[in-house]
Amino acid sequence: MEDWPGSYFDQDYLRTLLIKDDPQRNIQQVNFVLTETGVTRDSLILDLGCGYGRHLEVFSQHSYRVVGLDFNRNYLLKAREKSNSKGRNMDLIQGDMRKLPLQDNIFDLVTLFFTSFGYFTEEDDAKTLLEINRVLRNGGYLFLDLENRDHIIRYFKTDEIREYPAFTLLERHRFDIHTGIQHTRRIYFRKEEKKEVKRELRLYSFAEMKRILEETGFLVEKVFGDYNRTALNLESTRMLILAKNVN
Ligand SMILES: C[S@@+](CC[C@H](N)C(=O)[O-])C[C@H]1O[C@@H](n2cnc3c(N)ncnc32)[C@H](O)[C@@H]1O
Missing domain, CATH: 2.20.25 (N-terminal domain of TfIIb)
Structure with missing residues (x-):
């Protein structure tokens, strides 16, 4: 598998396929994660593959401490511009999720919104989950918003x-x-x-994701088919997974 994401996630992708900045939708998605995980205000959150920071903005509006990581410098610049214009200072890191430049056991929640997982070889996808597990505190949460392969x-x-x-x-x-x-x-x-x-894009079924998560130190607590909490079924376009670090 070649390293194609560098050319794929470019300015055209940002302008067209990357989901539009809809404040109501961003708020709904962040509130969903906060409610389902029950993380408290003193928690530290990592948004991986944060793109131009549409969720970072909402987390920080709610006064959560949040760090955004993405490998695309231009997307991070856009996130920075946006947060500066609102007078907020955000922690943004340019890096690769397969090898996180972060300490062990520091985050309470790691989020990957809107298909930010499944781009690598199976080994590298597992490596990413192991890296997430390493930086999460014991009992911390992972939230994955993936496409539903079966649909x-x-x-x-x-x-x-x-x-x-x-x-x-x-x-x-x-x-x-x-x-x-x-x-x-x-x-x-x-x-x-x-x-x-x-x-x-490697499309994992829910059963496969559950197994891989278990192999990398997580326990799946909940799965939904959308942000309205509809049960996952063959008509669901998304697969929203909440897993706990039990390692
Ligand atoms: C589908 S976009 C989602 C962006 C954001 N989560 C959102 O919902 O708006 C996937 C993001 O993952 C980033 N990405 C892809 N591979 C990555 C890697 N190896 N390490 C860090 N970020 C990566 C891309 O640059 C892109 O911003």
């Missing part, structure tokens, strides 16, 4: 076309049943330019 497979689409003001985006998907990886070619058509990037 994707049930309604599998090979081609999707999306229209944006500046370009048309063609997505071509292929699912490799042997590896569980959804391979996507994203082709941006501009007036005089065509740009192609790829994504390889």
Whole structure:
């Protein structure tokens, strides 16, 4: 598996596919995590793959101590700009979630919102979970907001076309049943330019995620199909997992 995320998570991704900054939705998602984990105000929270910081902002508005980590410098700059404009000082770290530049046992909660997991080899995905386990205090929580593989497979689409003001985006998907990886070619058509990037997202079923989490020192406490707490089922587009560090 090549290291494709560097070219995939670029400015076009930020402008198009990365979920829009909708304050109400951000608040709902953060409140969901706070309620389900019951973390207190003196807790320390790590948002991994924080992107441009849409959840960091809400955590800090609620006076939680939060650190954001992402490997994309431009996304972090955008998060920094936004927090400066609101007069807030955020802790932002540029780094790779597979090897966290952070001390052991310091966080009470680690969050990965909006499909920020499943981009690597199975070994590296497990390494990421072990790293999360290392930086979490015993009894701390991990929150994963993933795509629901079973829904994707049930309604599998090979081609999707999306229209944006500046370009048309063609997505071509292929699912490799042997590896569980959804391979996507994203082709941006501009007036005089065509740009192609790829994504390889390993889609884990809930049963697989539960097993991998157990193997890396977690116990799954709850799973939902959306932020309204609907039970996970074949119609759920998301898979929201709350797991406790029991190591
Ligand atoms: C789908 S986006 C989600 C962003 C953010 N959580 C949100 O909900 O707006 C995934 C994020 O993970 C980051 N990312 C991907 N691979 C990473 C890695 N190895 N280490 C750190 N961040 C990574 C990307 O730069 C991107 O910001």
